[in-house]
Amino acid sequence: MRESATRTKILDVASRLFYEQGYNSTGINQIIAEADIARGSLYNHFPSKRDLLTAYIQQSEDLWFAELDKFLESINDPKLRLLALFDFRAEKQLRSNFGGCQFTKIIAEMPKDDLNAFELVRHQKERIKNYIKDLLQQIDLKQPQVLSTNMLIDALFLIMEGATSSASVYKHVEAIRTAKQIANELLDIEPVSQRSSL
Amino acid sequence: MRESATRTKILDVASRLFYEQGYNSTGINQIIAEADIARGSLYNHFPSKRDLLTAYIQQSEDLWFAELDKFLESINDPKLRLLALFDFRAEKQLRSNFGGCQFTKIIAEMPKDDLNAFELVRHQKERIKNYIKDLLQQIDLKQPQVLSTNMLIDALFLIMEGATSSASVYKHVEAIRTAKQIANELLDIEPVSQRSSL
DNA sequence: GTCTATAGCTGGATAGAC
DNA sequence: GTCTATCCAGCTATAGAC
CATH class of the missing domain: 1.10.357.10 (Tetracycline Repressor, domain 2)
Structure with missing residues (x-):
């Protein structure tokens, strides 16, 4: 099972934003906007923002x-x-x-x-x-x-x-x-x- | 002009919360609740949350x-x-x-x-x-x-x-x-x- | 100076269509 | 798996009575 391209894109965008702006200052909304994916897709790959942090x-x-x-x-x-x-x-x-x-x-x-x-x-x-x-x-x-x-x-x-x-x-x-x-x-x-x- | 007791109380509570929880994770609501003062009083002494940070x-x-x-x-x-x-x-x-x-x-x-x-x-x-x-x-x-x-x-x-x-x-x-x-x-x-x- | 009420927005998360 | 619509709680800040 190969890595999902969507998952990779989410994680890349989130990583950049978490580092540049801070974790608490980065919202789900901004992540999905900049990754250009739907809200549901994010929660499909990462059940919570916290899981995204762990992956980051x-x-x-x-x-x-x-x-x-x-x-x-x-x-x-x-x-x-x-x-x-x-x-x-x-x-x-x-x-x-x-x-x-x-x-x-x-x-x-x-x-x-x-x-x-x-x-x-x-x-x-x-x-x-x-x-x-x-x-x-x-x-x-x-x-x-x-x-x-x-x-x-x-x-x-x-x-x-x-x-x-x-x-x-x-x-x-x-x-x-x-x-x-x-x-x-x-x-x-x-x-x-x-x-x-x- | 002596330091206002209200101002002191706000700053003390905010200082504790900013350090313990982080600045971004601490809301105005929690500060006024724990300091037991009104929202308007806080904004009277500190025009914005940012001013409160500077004082802290x-x-x-x-x-x-x-x-x-x-x-x-x-x-x-x-x-x-x-x-x-x-x-x-x-x-x-x-x-x-x-x-x-x-x-x-x-x-x-x-x-x-x-x-x-x-x-x-x-x-x-x-x-x-x-x-x-x-x-x-x-x-x-x-x-x-x-x-x-x-x-x-x-x-x-x-x-x-x-x-x-x-x-x-x-x-x-x-x-x-x-x-x-x-x-x-x-x-x-x-x-x-x-x-x-x- | 202190209060309450509320505006206007954004947060994380879920539901259900496709 | 991806989408849109939406919930509700929280945010900072302002308005206006007292």
Whole structure:
């Protein structure tokens, strides 16, 4: 059974609108108008707006990592791949005109008791953390490190999350570029080397 | 001219609901019901819902830094004060049952062309950065540092932002505690010291 | 300044024809 | 499966009495 073209069209339009306008600010009416389909067709494929949201988050996660793999495919060195993760997020923010992280954004709109939405978003975040972890384990880190490997994973993840958030607040890519520089320093510690310190 | 009690009541109720349910999910009807005032009174004090939002963000910023000052008042050492910033955010997240950052949350709900809201939120973020900067300049950092002072400011800010976001996604304070540990390491670099590195 | 009544619209969802 | 017509609840905002 192949994917219905109608279903695909609905999900594509809804995904764009959910991200650009927010989930709560996007009405069924606008979705069916822009997808140019009937109200009944939407409810045939998605029993409720909530089901449409679930499909949106799941498909977005798949697309996100597919895009990432493509973005990194020409880079072999694990350290450069790790740093390019920041470029990837910068590029996505630039392209979306600084709409912020799709997943974090949804969470901000959901009531706290919506366990399903939180679970879906955590899934994507865990995948990012694992991505970082895998790359980090391929890197031959100098000894001694400022941060233990586990703390380094967390630090890189948190800096990346904070930078994406900050970029969308400031509508500027600077925070993500800075985050990349910080990551580079943290990954390239030569304890006794000369560094500007003030 | 003293602050109207009605106005205060409206703003208090709206602030709570905007944060707990989101701005878009909170209706005027609920605000007037819970504040136990008439519809006309609300529109007398706040010409539109949007004006209520502006007042909410501005008052929240004032309260935020007042709470912070109070939280830190018994701590004198600048490094401990800086680290306690993480405790402050952890405490706030715990108290709100991990509702996330009030300011970032609003941004996630706003259309990108709402310049006013973005400006108000940036104002609060800049104040945090300046708070970090001021404290950092009072700390006698060891030489050489892994990160320059400017990068250290950014790193601490981004880690704090990322951790607050992550805490609200995971509904757990762990990310902020980890962020504090990372901050502590970054502030206390002794380049040649023994550290667990794997 | 505070109140009630209501306008004018849009929200999500359902029913039933084809 | 796709369509149109429609329900009802909710929204923001205004008008006008007191």
